[in-house]
Amino acid sequence: MSSRDAILAKLRQQTLPVQDLPDLSGPWISYENLPEQFAKALTGIGGVCHFVSSLDQAREHLQSTPTFQAAKQTVSLVPDLIAGNVDEKQIDDPHQLETIDYAVIPGEFGVAENGAIWLWDSAMRNRVILFINQHLVLVISANHIVPTMHHAYERICADQNAFAAARFGAFIAGPSKTADIEQSLVIGAHGPRSMTVYCVG
Template sequence: MSSRTEILRMIRRNLPQSTELPELTGPWIEYPDLTAQFSQVLEFVGGECHVVDSVDEIPAIMGDIGGPDKVVVSGVPNLYPGRCNQNSFDDPHALGGVDLAVMPGQLAVAENAAVWVNAENVRHRAIYFICQHLALVVPQQALVPHLHAAYERIQVGASPFGCFISGPSKTADIEQSLVKGAHGARTLKVFLTRN
């Protein structure tokens, strides 16, 4: 008998007992103030949360990051009009020169400050990861307490791309020193809109 066959035989003989999957019904974590929880966790992971009455307030908060000398791409209607149109980029690699991308988010999760984004109205999904600064705009009523509630609301297969984004890109692998913007956007601001 080969050693491979012997190893596989021993593994099969020592498999753990199968157990029933847990029920998904029952009390889930709740927060008295979803916005406060989302904001606190987002700040903890290196981002910023701003509650605004309308998208018209966003340029003032973004300040110099979205200044007239910067390359700004907006996927949010009527925000930064006349600036760079995401559809003007044929090659996603050209998005590497984008200073600020302001994109819509479909929903936000208070538990972990994650924002669900998908390819709806987005020509190149690389925009979320290749820009220097990322701002996501989410209706405040699309804030849910936890991921279970989020997955009840999203349709994962409805778009060819979808992911949760929480905080700016960061790593602490190099000399155990925290570096933001290591593999993607250097900053993340989430705007929860009341209207």
């Protein structure tokens, strides 16, 4: 028997007592103002949150943004907010989306704990559109913000129809960033350089 097999055999002989799973009914983190906490968390990870009363107000703000004014290619999956000039549903090769400046996409709900937003891929043909653009804009209802990731997973699992139909889902939290190199934070290293969230209502 090799030394490797001997070690593995000894490990297999070790048994640990069975432990009961923790009780999940205890008190969880709570916030007095979920939208306010969501905006604070999102700002802390490099994103920007704007509370607007309507999509018209969001459109007015977005159109006044210098980077949007300079954008040449825009994908919009929220046509009531802004009309894009690239239809990503007509694109077969995701590589063709590498020149997209702005992507405007609807989100399902936000998480106050960490500023993340959950999205299903049902609104898009190419899920790479979430990651390949220069500037990402997500739109959610201000009433659709849950306190913690625990509540977020409860909500995802509760919608069995969406869960069964979806091919892909993701939490998106802030723009792309890394601090691997010399512990220097770089925004937009391998994804969107900015993330703006419009909380409507």
